[in-house]
Amino acid sequence: MLIEAVQQADDCVLAGALDRAEADSIGSDAAAFLGTASGVRIASDLRVGLQNAQVLIDFTRPEGTLAHLVVCRELGVQAVIGTTGFTDAQKAQIAEIARDIAIVMAPNMSVGVNVTFKLLEMAAQALSNGYDIEIIEAHHRHKIDAPSGTALKMGEVIADALGRDLKACAVYSREGITGERDPSTIGFSSIRGGDIVGDHTVLFAGTGERIEITHKSASRTTYAQGSLRAARFLGTQRAGLFDMFDVLGLR
Numbered sequence: 001m002l003i004e005a006v007q008q009a010d011d012c013v014l015a016g017a018l019d020r021a022e023a024d025s026i027g028s029d030a031a032a033f034l035g036t037a038s039g040v041r042i043a044s045d046l047r048v049g050l051q052n053a054q055v056l057i058d059f060t061r062p063e064g065t066l067a068h069l070v071v072c073r074e075l076g077v078q079a080v081i082g083t084t085g086f087t088d089a090q091k092a093q094i095a096e097i098a099r100d101i102a103i104v105m106a107p108n109m110s111v112g113v114n115v116t117f118k119l120l121e122m123a124a125q126a127l128s129n130g131y132d133i134e135i136i137e138a139h140h141r142h143k144i145d146a147p148s149g150t151a152l153k154m155g156e157v158i159a160d161a162l163g164r165d166l167k168a169c170a171v172y173s174r175e176g177i178t179g180e181r182d183p184s185t186i187g188f189s190s191i192r193g194g195d196i197v198g199d200h201t202v203l204f205a206g207t208g209e210r211i212e213i214t215h216k217s218a219s220r221t222t223y224a225q226g227s228l229r230a231a232r233f234l235g236t237q238r239a240g241l242f243d244m245f246d247v248l249g250l251r
């Protein structure tokens with residue numbers, strides 16, 4: 001999706017493409033899967049892959065992203081990070097690296113999801129009393145982290161709007177005799193199955209009514225297009241840690 005988006009954009013150039021050393025794709029043209037040639041061979045050596053790059057777009061795993069950022073800092077390459085599932089300590093490492101290079105990090109690059117974060121801020125403030133808040137997300141069977149980064153960000157946005165600390169009020173699982181629901185909690189439910197691209201619903205359940213704010217991704221192309229917007233934004237920055245609110249002017 002990312003390679004296709006870059007190939008279709010008239011203001012972006014594919015400078016490199018990376019895969020693991022053992023991958024069958026190594027050495028083949030990065031656009032071969034599109035039936036065209038990009039002139040870029042898929043490499044496993046990050047320094048080779050980044051030699052002509054201004055920005056690395058990284059959707060991998062936390063440990064991979066962190067290793068890549070160390071090389072980005074060394075080479076002065078900026079980064080768009082889509083990877084989710086970072087620990088607090090890993091986020092602190094990213095913030096430290098962002099003192100030297102500009103980084104956009106966001107758990108969801110889609111415009112719609114970032115606008116949904118804003119809607120949730122407003123809804124949480126307006127429904128701060130008498131409404132139980134539950135966040136339900138569904139993703140494909142291959143996803144390895146739960147809850148999704150987007151669901152966690154939704155929880156943070158809502159907790160901030162309510163003056164709560166998500167770490168203290170999040171409930172991630174229920175089983176057995178759980179007791180009555182504590183109204184100060186924010187609940188999370190994760191569904192995994194098939195090829196679901198990414199659905200997120202926040203339920204505000206009151207007495208006599210329910211409000212549901214839902215975003216559904218039908219294609220991963222929204223993430224790729226958002227990543228390119230983030231890369232363009234980085235062209236105007238020297239250093240610092242940004243997110244899609246900065247890129248989209250939503251802050």
Ligand SMILES: NC(=O)C1=CN([C@@H]2O[C@H](COP(=O)(O)OP(=O)(O)OC[C@H]3O[C@@H](n4cnc5c(N)ncnc54)[C@H](OP(=O)(O)O)[C@@H]3O)[C@@H](O)[C@H]2O)C=CC1
Pocket residue numbers: 020059060061063064065081082083084085106107108109110145149223
């Ligand atoms: N911010 C956003 O908008 C979005 C974020 N994501 C996030 O992006 C991440 C990747 O998701 P997705 O694309 O579905 O996952 P995939 O498994 O399809 O892709 C991840 C890629 O990273 C590679 N990889 C895994 N570990 C490492 C490592 N340590 N070093 C280098 N490369 C590595 C994998 O290789 P191999 O297959 O060989 O393991 C694979 O090619 C997830 O955290 C997901 O939540 C996903 C979509 C949108």
Ligand SMILES: O=C(O)C1=N[C@H](C(=O)O)C[C@H](O)C1
Pocket residue numbers: 084107108139140143147148149150151197198199
């Ligand atoms: O793994 C995915 O697929 C996705 N991951 C991101 C997340 O964890 O929120 C974004 C999107 O939901 C797809």
